[in-house]
Amino acid sequence: MNWYIAKIVFRISTETKTGKDQFDEHLRLVAANTHEEAVLKARVLGLKEEDYFLNNNDQLVKWEFVNVVDVQLIEALNDGIELYSKIFEMEKSDDYIQYVHLRAAALQTT
Template sequence: MHWFVAKVVYQIICGEGNHTPQFDEQLRLISAVTKKDACDKAREIGMQEQYAFKNQQQELVQWKFINVPEVYTLDQLTDGMELYSRIEEPGDPNSYIAWLQMKSAQLQGQQYFELNV
């Protein structure tokens, strides 16, 4: 068996879909014999984990599986190894950096809370 990282992509559709298109790109760790097996397994996961629910406005929100566009072989797992990289080109770099700093602060606060509970 080998380890693979597969990108599983869902489209998020709210109501009739009259909104800014949203896609959720998930990285999944897959154990499989071959890259093809890993791709098939990731597609199966993507299909099985589609779901829908009603939001507070009673609109249907769907996570629709699109496909698995990328699968990478992990030759060996090592501490700190890079699993994925994506270059962002935000319209407002300062807002993007502020958002990243806020998310990091929330994560650190959550970790502090978990340690003290």
């Protein structure tokens, strides 16, 4: 049995459009014998976790499974191993650095 990390994407929508579309990316640990089995198990997780409910304004909120976008084998579970990494480019790097520092400061206060 192998361990995989899977990225599952959900779309969050409401009856009334409130601006930008929202998506939630989940990183999930999946146990499987093969990469193909891990992809299938991640898709099943996504489908099982689709949901809908009424929010505080009595609007229907839907969490719709979009798809599995990445599945990576975890070679070994050791302290400090990299589980996931994403490189992206920013127009304004100072804004991103400030965002990172604000998030880090919030971790220290909780």
